[in-house]
Amino acid sequence: MSQQALKQRRVGQTSLQVTELGLGCASLAGIGGAVPADQARATVEHALDCGINYVDAAPQYGFGRAEHLAGDVLRQRRDGVILSTKVGRLLKPVHGERKSPHNWVDPLPFDEVYDYTYDGVMRSFEDSLQRLGVNKIDILYVHDIGFATHGSDANKQLWQQLSTGGYKALRELRDAGVISAIGLGVNEWEILMEAFELGDWDVFLLAGRYTLLEQTSLDPFLTTCIKRKASVVIGGPFNSGILVGGTTFNYAKAPEAVVDKVRRLEAVCNEFDVPLPAAALQFPLTHPAVCNVLPGPRSPAELDGILDWWKIDIPDALWTALADQKLLAPGTPVPGGAA
Known part of the structure; x- marks a missing residue:
């Protein structure tokens, strides 16, 4: 796929232009299964060769592994690539046996400490530059702040760190x-x-909350993004695998109601001879606030499969049919109108 084949969209009101398809590096860091280092680096190389210009990493991914592996490639090919990473977790060395539970295979010998303070954000940013081995990061995200990760009481304290210091650090940078x-x-x-x-x-x-399967973030969040001129990158377009033939939804076994809805979505896609994963991959970009869809392939071959789905021409009538069967939330913008 040539670089001209991938359209670009603007990030908010910045000068950044990202390809509509990006590369997320969590899977390359070994979440849920081992990914050899050479394979991970080859996947990043292949993404750039195919014209993808947006790469997303984070200190949490493999406790530094994703940043190291992505950096190995980006150090040689930094020009024209939009790079994002995250703050909110600092990494500390682990001596001896690791005791903290985690989902990473072969992580680097570090553990995470949550820190959303001014100093924590600044240190995280500098640490990421060193792990990546580059002198420029384009987008900096605050990672995993919220009740789902921290619970109510802890999140209140961490949100206080962000609101009184961390946000100031981001603005200064x-x-x-x-x-x-x-x-x-x-x-x-x-x-x-x-x-x-x-x-x-x-x-x-935003991962998993604006997908072909779920549009819970449609209003008020996405409508507010339009008003505030903020863009959205959609991570987890396959909802943890359920939309590509898997059995997992939101990192757990999918409930029967979700499985049933996936069957109904697939039935409509079959009517138009469109693979369900292709529709899932392309759906988020029907919303004007969305600038990028961010899947996480584990190999060049998986990326090629994603690119094949990306290139499929999806007729507007498929989206209309999904709306007519009430498989999309009311008000979901689709080509030719809204659900």
Whole structure:
């Protein structure tokens, strides 16, 4: 696929232009299964060769592994690539046997400490530059702040850190031109509505909450993004695998109601001879707030499969049929109108 084949969209009101398809690096860091380092690096290389210009990493992914592996490639090919990583977790060395539970296979010998303070954000940013081995990060997200990760009481304390210090650090970095955009990367849209009360943001990375299967973030979140001129990157477009033939939804076994809805979605797609994963991959970009869809392939071959789905021409009538069968939330924007 040539670079010209991938359209680009603007990130908020910044000068950044990202390809509509990006590369998420969580899977490459070994979440749920081992990924050899050479395979991970080859996947990043292949993404760039195919014209993808947006790569997303985080300190949490493999406890530094994703940043190291992505950096191995990006150090040689930094020009023209939009790179994002995250703050909110600092990494500390682990000596001896690791005791904290985690989902990573072969992580680096570090553990995470949550820190959303001014100093924590600044240190996290500097640490990421060193792990990546680059001198420029374009987008900085606040990672996994919210009730789903921390619970109610702990999140109140961590939100206080962000609101009284961390947000200031992000603004200073952006205002100084050190980074180009700031946002949050989370799995729950509700916390993003609270973020709007802190001030302006450029882009949010929202995983799993605006997909072909679920549009819970449609209103008020996405409608507010339009008003506030903030863009959205959609992570987890396959809802943890259920939309590509898997059995997992939101990182757990899918309930029967979800399985039933997936069957109904697939039946409509079959009527138009469109694979369900292709529709799932392309659906989020029907919303004007969305600038990028961010899947996480584990190999060049998996990326090629994603690119094959990406290239499938989906007729507007498929979206209309999904809306007519009430498989999309009311008001969901689709080509030719709204559900």
